[in-house]
Amino acid sequence: MKIISDPIDVLNIGQVGGKPKPLRWKRRKEDEINQVIKIDSIVDIRDENKAGIPSHIYVCESSIDDRKIRYEIKLTPSTSQWELYRY
Amino acid sequence: MIFHVDANSAYLSWTAVFMLEKGHPVDLRTIPSVISGNPDNRHGIILAKSIPAKGYGIKTGESLFEARRKCPNLTVIQPNYNLYLSCSDAMYNILLEYSPTAERYSIDECFLDMSRSQKLCGDPVKTAHEIRQRIKNELGFTVNIGVGNNRICAKMASEFTKPDKVHTLWPREIPEKMWPLPVSELFMVGRATKAKLEKINIRTVGDLANADPLHMKALMKSHGILVHQLANGIDGTPVTPNNEVVQKGVGNSITTPKDVTTLGEAWKVLLSLTERACQRMRRIGCICSLVSVHIKTNTFLHFSHQIQLPYYTGSTSEIYRCALNLLAGMWDCTQPLRQLGVRLGNLDRSRAVQLSLLQTVDPLKEEKVDQTVDSIRKRYGDSAIMRGCFADGSTPPIQGGVNDGQYINIGGGFLDEDNF
Numbered sequence: 206m207k208i209i210s211d212p213i214d215v216l217n218i219g220q221v222g223g224k225p226k227p228l229r230w231k232r233r234k235e236d237e238i239n240q241v242i243k244i245d246s247i248v249d250i251r252d253e254n255k256a257g258i259p260s261h262i263y264v265c266e267s268s269i270d271d272r273k274i275r276y277e278i279k280l281t282p283s284t285s286q287w288e289l290y291r292y
Numbered sequence: 293m294i295f296h297v298d299a300n301s302a303y304l305s306w307t308a309v310f311m312l313e314k315g316h317p318v319d320l321r322t323i324p325s326v327i328s329g330n331p332d333n334r335h336g337i338i339l340a341k342s343i344p345a346k347g348y349g350i351k352t353g354e355s356l357f358e359a360r361r362k363c364p365n366l367t368v369i370q371p372n373y374n375l376y377l378s379c380s381d382a383m384y385n386i387l388l389e390y391s392p393t394a395e396r397y398s399i400d401e402c403f404l405d406m407s408r409s410q411k412l413c414g415d416p417v418k419t420a421h422e423i424r425q426r427i428k429n430e431l432g433f434t435v436n437i438g439v440g441n442n443r444i445c446a447k448m449a450s451e452f453t454k455p456d457k458v459h460t461l462w463p464r465e466i467p468e469k470m471w472p473l474p475v476s477e478l479f480m481v482g483r484a485t486k487a488k489l490e491k492i493n494i495r496t497v498g499d500l501a502n503a504d505p506l507h508m509k510a511l512m513k514s515h516g517i518l519v520h521q522l523a524n525g526i527d528g529t530p531v532t533p534n535n536e537v538v539q540k541g542v543g544n545s546i547t548t549p550k551d552v553t554t555l556g557e558a559w560k561v562l563l564s565l566t567e568r569a570c571q572r573m574r575r576i577g578c579i580c581s582l583v584s585v586h587i588k589t590n591t592f593l594h595f596s597h598q599i600q601l602p603y604y605t606g607s608t609s610e611i612y613r614c615a616l617n618l619l620a621g622m623w624d625c626t627q628p629l630r631q632l633g634v635r636l637g638n639l640d641r642s643r644a645v646q647l648s649l650l651q652t653v654d655p656l657k658e659e660k661v662d663q664t665v666d667s668i669r670k671r672y673g674d675s676a677i678m679r680g681c682f683a684d685g686s687t688p689p690i691q692g693g694v695n696d697g698q699y700i701n702i703g704g705g706f707l708d709e710d711n712f
Contacts, residue, residue, distance in 0.1 A: 210315035255432040256310040256375060257382030 206277065206291040213278065215287040224250060224261050227278060232289065242267050248275065258283065262290060293416050294531060295404040296438040296446035297387060297423065299379070300455035302400030303327040303340035306379040307369050309432035324348055325367035328356045333549045334630065339371055343455070376400075382431050390423060395531045403443055405531035420458040428456065444527035447479050466525045471498030480519055488512060497523050539576060544569040545633025546691055551590050552629040560687040562615050563679065565634045567690045570608040573636050574666060579606035579645065582637035585618040589627040597622050603647070604640050607658040608665075611636065 212233045217225040226247070231239040249264040261280045266273055279290035299305065304327050308320035324345040329335025336356035348363040360366055380399045387394045390413060393405035406416060413419040420437040427435050434456035438449030441463060448470055449461035461469055476486045478497050488511060494500050500508075501523035508516030521527065544565045552558045562585070573580060584598030597618040605611060615634055623629065645655055668677045678689035 208312065208315045210313065254382055254430050255313050256306055257378035257380070257431060258310075258313075258375075 206275075208291050209289050210279075211289045213287050213289050215278070215280075225280065227263060227265070227280075227287070230278065230287065230289075240269075242269065245273075293406040293410055294440055294443055294446040295406055295416075295420055295423070296397075296440075296443070296450040297383070297402045297404060297427075298436045298438070298450045299383065299400040300434045300436060301340050301342060302379075302433075303371060303376060304342055304369075305433040306376055307372065308342075309379075310372075310375055311369075312432070320367065320369065323367055324350075324363045324365065325369065326350060326356070326359060327369050327371050328359070329371060331356050334547050379431065379433065383427060383435070386423065386426055386430065390419065393531050393533055396534050403446065403531045417458060417460060424456065424458055440525075442525070442527045443529050443531065444479060444522050445525050448473075448477075451477065461525070463525055466501075467498065470523075470525065471496060471501060473497045475500055475523075478519065478523055480515075480522055485512065485515065485519060539578075540639060541582075541635055541637040542569050542573045542576075542578075542580075542639070543633060543635040544572070545586070545631060547588075547631045548629070552632070553625065555625055557687070558619060558623065558629060558632065559616060560681060561632050561691075562619060562634065563612055563681070564687055564689055564691045565632060566612045566615055567608055567679075569634050569636055570606065570611055570662070571666060571669070571690070573639065574606050574662065578639040578641055579604040580611070580636040580639050581605070583611055583614040583618065584635045584637065585615050585622075586631075586633045586635070587619070587623055587629050588631035590630045591627065592630075593627070595622045598635075598637075600638070604638075604645055605655060606662065607655060608662055609658055610653070610655070 213230045214233055215227045215230040217227040220226055227244055229241050229243050231241045233239070244265045244267055246266045247263050248266055251262050251264075253260050253262055258281060261282070263278050263280070264275065265278060266275050268274075274292075276289065277291040279288045280286070281288075301321070304325065305321055307327060308325075312319060321342050322344065323342065324347075325342045326338050326345055327340040328338050338350060338352050338354050338356060338359050341350050341352060341359075345359075345363060345366065348359075348366075350359045350362055350366070356368065376399055380396070383400075384394065384396055384402060387402055387404050391404050391406050391409040393408070395403040397403055406413065406419065410416065416439050420439050424435055424437050427433065436450045436452075436454050436456070437458045438446040438451070438461065439458065440446035440449050440461045445461040445463075445466070449459040452459040452469070459469075473496060475481055475489050475494055475497055476483075478500065481489070489495075489500060492503075492507075492511065494503055500520060503520060505517060505520045508520045510516070512519070546561065546565060548561060552561060581601045581604045582598060583601065584596060586594065586596035588594050599614055599618060601614065611634075647655065665677055674690050682689040
């Protein structure tokens with residue numbers, strides 16, 4: 206997987222005492238028709254602190270065109286920004 | 293048992309990690325790259341360089357113009373101080389897990405007193421490797437760690453070979469590891485001291501260590517004794533946690549985007565610097581009785597004057613009036629200025645003001661005005677309220693430094709914020 210770090214819009218739910226749980230997301234590029242991707246499962250969640258910026262990385266799986274794809278999305282709590290981190 | 297933890301090419305490697313995280317395809321640490329201010333604002337000085345850039349002979353502190361002449365395809369990145377603060381904080385927080393006695397010596401250097409944690413942590417070299425590896429894995433950048441019996445040994449050990457290394461400097465290793473080094477490599481030996489030592493044929497740390505201390509004292513007074521002791525690995529300075537460091541002064545200076553040629557311009561710059569310096573001083577609950585102003589001409593001549601007031605004050609207007617008098621005493625507008633600075637010293641925390649017969653304005657009234665202005669700026673931002681003379685927009689109403697309170701506890705005994 207390669208680091209992309211593209212900003213995305215995420216629909217998520219808050220969990221009591223836990224991290225937000227992402228449900229669906231779409232890319233933010235205006236010149237493209239941005240498909241809404243449903244997250245089928247969250248395989249793993251890990252915390253990182255690269256360059257001193259705390260973030261939560263979600264390893265997710267989605268079915269796109271009948272193919273199961275694994276990728277990572279990142280939430281930076283300090284800025285409340287989501288990114289398609291690695292794909 | 294002291295550790296000295298030093299981030300390798302701090303600004304550059306922190307920027308490199310940040311950019312890699314943002315999907316940048318190239319690691320800045322592997323190509324000729326530098327961190328430098330904007331040359332259009334006359335801040336084009338190399339702040340950090342990569343190891344490949346070092347191979348081209350690029351040095352920290354030289355101008356960007358010079359660096360580009362040595363390496364035309366140099367990658368130049370602008371500094372990002374908020375990022376540097378995050379990285380520094382994260383590194384400091386990891387170190388605090390190993391010992392509560394940690395001193396942030398600068399934004400990229402920390403001293404750690406492991407004496408009381410040794411039983412808990414075990415072998416110091418193993419612990420140092422663990423810290424180095426944790427910082428690399430968790431934060432993404434590399435550090436050098438020096439291990440020694442005191443601060444000077446730890447500091448010198450961390451400088452041996454870079455990057456990503458742990459070195460020891462025990463007393464028995466000093467003749468073998470430290471004495472062969474050029475004397476300029478010794479901590480506290482700068483250009484002037486080096487020149488004085490070379491005049492009497494002292495070229496290595498070993499030469500200095502074996503010199504007669506009385507001779508050193510005759511040559512450089514107390515500094516001679518100090519460097520002689522450091523060359524022998526003698527240093528009794530304790531590691532002081534930063535929340536115990538007493539701030540002794542507040543400084544603020546700026547290199548102006550273009551030369552200051554008229555008195556009116558200089559007054560405005562001085563006022564905007566004084567505003568910030570006074571704001572910082574009041575924020576830490578201090579008042580001062582020493583005001584100094586320094587200037588640098590466009591031919592790099594440096595002048596500074598200071599005044600000891602017979603009373604303590606925290607008033608921006610009062611301090612500004614003193615600064616104007618100091619400026620008038622050393623500058624007659626014949627030589628354009630490229631840098632101005634204000635420094636406030638002799639700080640007092642009691643805030644008990646001795647009223648003076650010589651003061652023409654009511655200090656309590658001015659204090660109330662300053663407090664009100666500070667609270668407005670704190671709530672609505674620096675530009676929410678400004679003096680009328682800045683309304684034309686030619687000079688920012690507050691300038692100098694990037695400090696927003698977070699640097700307060702970095703540094704040694706005397707904090708000089710304009711160094712950051």
